[in-house]
Every structure is written in C-alpha cells, then in structure tokens.
Amino acid sequence: MTGLRYVYAVCRPFDAPLQSQITGVGGAPPRLLRHRDLIAVVSEVPERDFAEQPLRAHLEDLDWLTETAHAHQNVIDALTVVTTPLPLRLGTVFHDDSGVRVMLEAREExxxxxxxxxxxxxxxxxxxYAEPEAEEQPREPAKVTSGRDYLRQRRRSRQANEEMWEKADRFARRLHETLAECAEDTRLHAPQNSALSGAPGRNVLNAAYLVPRRNSEEFVEIVDRTKNEEPGLRVELTGPWAAYSFSGEEPGEGKSGGDMDSGDMSSGDMGSGDMSGENS
Structure with missing residues (x-):
C-alpha cells in the first residue's frame, strides 16, 4: 500500500463490522490495523495533502479543514456504534503501518x-445560553428630566443586568451539580464566543459529561426536564459522542464541579494538526 497513514482512533479488538459504506478522510475507507491488544483505525491519504508542509498549509484553509473534520468525525461516529474508541487528534499521520505500530507500542500502557x-x-x-431577549432589557426607559434621573436609570439597569447573570449562574451551577451526580466524570470547557459559534445568546455553561451507556436515558431525561425551567435561559444537549473530553490518561478532573468560568466536541470538539506521528 502506498501513501501515508491517517489514524482516527485507537480501540480494543472488536467483532462487529463497521458500516460498509463508511468513507474516511479523502474518501478512502478505514481499515483496522492490529498490534497485540490494540487496534488502530487508519486509512491511506496522499502525501501531496498530508505530508508535513502541505498539511500545515491545509490547516489554514477553513473549507478543507471543515471537510476533513467531517470525514474524521464520520469514522469516529461509526466506531462509537460498535466499540469504545479513543479518538486521536485531527491530522495524526504516519508514513506507513510500521510507524503506526511503533506509536501503539510506545503508548500501549x-x-x-x-x-x-x-x-x-x-x-x-x-x-x-442566556437568550438575547433576556440580555436586551426591552422595557422602554422612563423619561430623563435630570442628572439624578439619569444616574438612577443607569443604576437600575446595572442592577437588572447583575440579577440576570446571577440567575443564569445559579441555574448553570445547579444543573451542573445535578448532572454530575449521573456522570462518572465531568469537564467544564470555556464558554463559547457567540460571534464565532453563531449560536444566539451568551454561553454561560459549556460542559461535558462521561456517562455509562446504561445511564444515558436517565441523563437525557434530566436535561429535558430543565429546558423550560427558567425563562430566558436555553439548554442544549449534544451526543452521545466518543469521549473526546476524557481521552487523556489521567481521570478524575472536575467531578467536584470545578471552575464555572472554564468549559464542544463539546463535546465533540476536535483538536487540529497533531504532527507527532509525522516521519515515524
């Protein structure tokens, strides 16, 4: 086989077949490369796109990056149906099968x-999210007749804004604590910038939860019950995903609740451009 090896994920050997029609990055079907008790899920990609220099250039091309990320995610989603994959970063590439096996050997434990x-x-x-309607304070202000009136209105507006954020913060903390009870581990990611994500409102909680499959129905029901609990606050649920946020080797971060100011992949958010395998 010619070309480079693109690695999507590592998993234990499994018996169930992958979807026959699944294609990976560049349109190539994924295959399983076994090394002792591990499987690397790989496909062949051309050097003209995935050697170190062209790959770095492609990572600056948003259209190419989006297409590649979708293909990468399609393979991860297919694996999640049949096994527990450990996703690798977008753009993990090796010269050949031998390089992939060396990586598996080095990181086996x-x-x-x-x-x-x-x-x-x-x-x-x-x-x-705090909905835009909750942020805008749509009530028409009273007519200002003096400097004192102006200062009074400013103070009232500031107090209303502070109260809104206190309500949003209390709700987010309470929801996180409730969901953490159903999860084995949690991660609090940085709130998303609405200008970049395109999501309306201001993101006040962006969390990931590691949940046993058998408890997923209960977890989803808890989230659904909160969706209309507080006017002006919107709750969004995504998943189930492969455990991107928990794929580090050290467990136990965040079960206590952590820092509410830190927080997709997402769940489901992928890193980009890990060239650690290049030239292996």
Missing amino acids: GFLRTLDRLSGRVEWGVKV
Missing part, C-alpha cells in the same frame, strides 16, 4: 488504561 476507563461510556455535552 496508557492507551489500554484509558480504554479500560472509557469502556461502555459515552460523552454528552450540555450548554446553557
């Missing part, structure tokens, strides 16, 4: 430990 921790579990993402 960590991969196996992480796969044991994630087995039978999926990631759910939950976001809370």
